[in-house]
Amino acid sequence: xxxxxxxxxxxxxxxxxxxxxxxxxxxxxxxxxxxxxxxxxxxxxxxxxxxxxxxxxxxxxxxxxxxxxxxxxxxxxxxxxxxxxxxxxxxxxxxxxxxxxxxxxxxxxxxxxxxxxxxxxxxxxxxxxxxxxxxxxxxxxxxxxxxxxxxxxxxxxxxxxxxxxxxxxxxxxxxxxxxxxxxxxxxxxxxxxxxxxxxxxxxxxxxxxxxxxxxxxxxxxxxxxxxxxxxxxxxxxxxxxxxxxxxxxxxxxxx
Numbered sequence: 001x002x003x004x005x006x007x008x009x010x011x012x013x014x015x016x017x018x019x020x021x022x023x024x025x026x027x028x029x030x031x032x033x034x035x036x037x038x039x040x041x042x043x044x045x046x047x048x049x050x051x052x053x054x055x056x057x058x059x060x061x062x063x064x065x066x067x068x069x070x071x072x073x074x075x076x077x078x079x080x081x082x083x084x085x086x087x088x089x090x091x092x093x094x095x096x097x098x099x100x101x102x103x104x105x106x107x108x109x110x111x112x113x114x115x116x117x118x119x120x121x122x123x124x125x126x127x128x129x130x131x132x133x134x135x136x137x138x139x140x141x142x143x144x145x146x147x148x149x150x151x152x153x154x155x156x157x158x159x160x161x162x163x164x165x166x167x168x169x170x171x172x173x174x175x176x177x178x179x180x181x182x183x184x185x186x187x188x189x190x191x192x193x194x195x196x197x198x199x200x201x202x203x204x205x206x207x208x209x210x211x212x213x214x215x216x217x218x219x220x221x222x223x224x225x226x227x228x229x230x231x232x233x234x235x236x237x238x239x240x241x242x243x244x245x246x247x248x249x250x251x252x253x254x255x
Contacts, residue, residue: 001243003031003228004250005221007094007128007155007176007203010034010058011047014207014218023054026221030243034221035254037061037094037128037155040068041079048087059254061091063116066098066130069109077115084123090254092120093128094155100132110137117145120152126253127152128176135163146170151253156180156205161191168199174249176203179211179219182230189234197235197245201253202227 005026015022026034036047036058044062051058062083064076083089095116097109120127129152131138142150151172157164158180167173177200181188192200202224204210210219211226228246232239 001030001240002247003029003202003224003243004033004035004247005031005204005206005224006035006153006201006250006254007037007178008034008206008221009036009039009043009208010206010221011036011043011050012207015220019050022220022222023057026224027057029222029225031221031224032057033250034058035061035090035250037065037091038063039065039094041076044079044083059090060087061093061128062087062089063091063093063095063128064112065094066096066109066113066132066134067101069105069112073105073108073112077112080116081119084119089123089125091126091128091152092116092123093152094130095127096130096132096155097134097137098130098132099134099137106137110141113138114141114145117141117150121147121149124149126172129154130156132156135159139166142170146172148172153201153203153253155203156209158186158188159191161194164191164195164199168195174201174253175199176201177231178203178205178227179209179215179223181227181234182211183215184212189230192231192234197242198249200231200246201250202231202246
C-alpha cells in the first residue's frame with residue numbers, strides 16, 4: 001500500500017527540531033511521497049533544502065500564496081518566474097484567493113492568481129489552488145482561463161456538492177481532501193459520498209488542520225492514514241483501494 005500527501009509544508013519551522021522523525025513516521029504509515037507547496041520567497045530556501053535531503057520523497061512546487069500577496073507582489077512573482085527557469089518543480093502553488101483574513105488586496109490577489117495560472121500553462125504544470133471564502137472569485141477566473149492545458153487541485157476542499165461538481169466539470173482538477181473530513185461536525189463526508197474517487201487526492205496541509213483524534217495539535221504527513229481511513233469508511237471500501245486510487249490520481253497529475 002502506498003499513500004501520497006499532495007499538500008504538506010514540512011519545511012516550516014514547526015518541524016525544525018524533528019523533521020527526520022516526522023518523515024520516518026510517515027514512511028512507516030506507508031506515506032511515501034510529499035508534495036511541498038511554497039508560500040513566498042522566504043520559504044523557497046528551506047523547502048529546497050528539504051528536497052535536497054529527501055530527493056526521493058519530497059517534491060517542491062513554487063508560487064505566491066494568496067495571503068502573501070501585498071504591495072510588492074509583482075517582485076514576488078518575478079522570483080517565482082526565476083525559480084521556474086532554474087529549478088525543477090511539480091506544480092505552481094500554493095496560489096489562489098483568501099478572503100477570510102483580509103480583503104485589502106483582493107484586486108492584487110486576483111491579478112497574481114491569473115498571472116500564475118498563465119505561468120502554469122507556459123510551463124505545463126498543474127496548479128494548487130487555495131480558495132478560502134472565495135469560491136465565486138476563483139470560479140470566475142477559472143471559467144475565463146480554463147482550457148485543456150489547465151489542471152490542478154482545489155486544496156483543502158470543503159465546499160458543497162454543487163461546488164464539487166463545478167470543479168469536476170472543469171475536467172482537469174482534483175479535490176484535495178484533508179483533516180476536515182474527520183471533524184465531528186463536518187458535512188464533507190456527505191458531499192464525498194456522491195463524488196467518484198477518481199476526482200480525489202489526499203493531503204494534510206501539515207502543520208495545520210490536523211485530523212481527529214489529533215485536532216488542535218501539530219499536523220504531520222503520517223496522519224494521511226487517518227484521513228484515508230475515514231474516506232474508506234465513508235465510501236465503504238477498503239483502505240487499500242483508497243490508497244491505490246488516490247495515489248494514482250496524484251501520480252497522474254504531478255508526473
